[in-house]
Amino acid sequence: METWTFIISAAALAVSLYTYFAHDRKLKQQERLINSYQLKQLQEEEQANKKADIRAEISQNTKGPRTLRIWNNGRAVARNIRVEGLDVEGLIVMNDEIFPYEIMNPQDDAELKLYLTIGCPQKLTLKLIWDDESGQDNVTTKVITL
Structure with missing residues (x-):
C-alpha cells in the first residue's frame, strides 16, 4: 500500500514539475517576443525622430x-x-x-x-x-x- 502511495505521489510531483517548466518556458518565449517587438518599435521611433518630411x-x-x-x-x-x-x-x-x-x-x-x-x-x-x-x-x- 505504501508503495502505491509513493508511486502516485511521485507521478503527481513529476506531472506538476513538467507542467511548471513547460508553462515557464512558454512564458519566457512570449516575453522574448514582446521584448523584441518593443525594441523594434523603439528603434523605428528613434529613426522617425531623425527624419524630416x-x-x-x-x-x-x-x-x-x-x-x-x-x-x-x-x-x-x-x-x-x-x-x-x-x-x-x-x-x-x-x-x-x-x-x-x-x-x-x-x-x-x-x-x-x-x-x-x-x-x-x-x-x-x-x-x-x-x-x-x-x-x-x-x-x-x-x-x-x-
Whole structure:
C-alpha cells in the first residue's frame, strides 16, 4: 500500500514539475517576443525622430497669385531645403530667393507667390531636396496641378 502511495505521489510531483517548466518556458518565449517587438518599435521611433518630411501644396486664391506652401511635416529639423522645377515657362515666382532655405523646424513653413502667364503648364513637377539627421539629399517629388 505504501508503495502505491509513493508511486502516485511521485507521478503527481513529476506531472506538476513538467507542467511548471513547460508553462515557464512558454512564458519566457512570449516575453522574448514582446521584448523584441518593443525594441523594434523603439528603434523605428528613434529613426522617425531623425527624419524630416518636406511637403508642398498649392492654394488658389480667388483673384491674384497662387500660393505655394512648403512645410516640414516630420519630427526633425530640415536643413538646406531646395526646390527644383519652378523654372518653367509661363510661371513667375516671387521671393524665390529664400531657397535654399537654411533651417526649417518641424511644422514650420515657407510660402512662395506664383503668378501664371500665357504658356504656363497645367501641372508642375516639383523636386524637394533637404538634409536632416537621417541623411543628406533626401528627395521627394510632388506633382501639383495649377
